[in-house]
Amino acid sequence: MYVCVCRAVTDRQIREAAMRGARTLRDLRRELGIARECGSCAACARDCLRAAHAAPTASASSRDSCVA
Numbered sequence: 001m002y003v004c005v006c007r008a009v010t011d012r013q014i015r016e017a018a019m020r021g022a023r024t025l026r027d028l029r030r031e032l033g034i035a036r037e038c039g040s041c042a043a044c045a046r047d048c049l050r051a052a053h054a055a056p057t058a059s060a061s062s063r064d065s066c067v068a
């Protein structure tokens with residue numbers, strides 16, 4: 001599922017970034033370009049990142065929490 005439509009970033013890419021060490025929205029912005037355009041994805045991206053750290057192997061949990 002797309003989290004950031006402007007940059008075509010998916011929840012899967014956010015989970016992968018979390019596994020590589022991304023901890024904050026700033027990390028996602030730097031690595032994936034999240035929230036660099038309209039910014040409407042920021043809250044969802046943050047939720048997806050939190051979910052990825054809470055349950056790194058449970059892909060459904062972050063998918064359910066993000067609505068873009």
Ligand code: FES
Binds near residue numbers: 003007034035039040
């Ligand atoms: S949806 Fe992410 S910057 Fe617009």
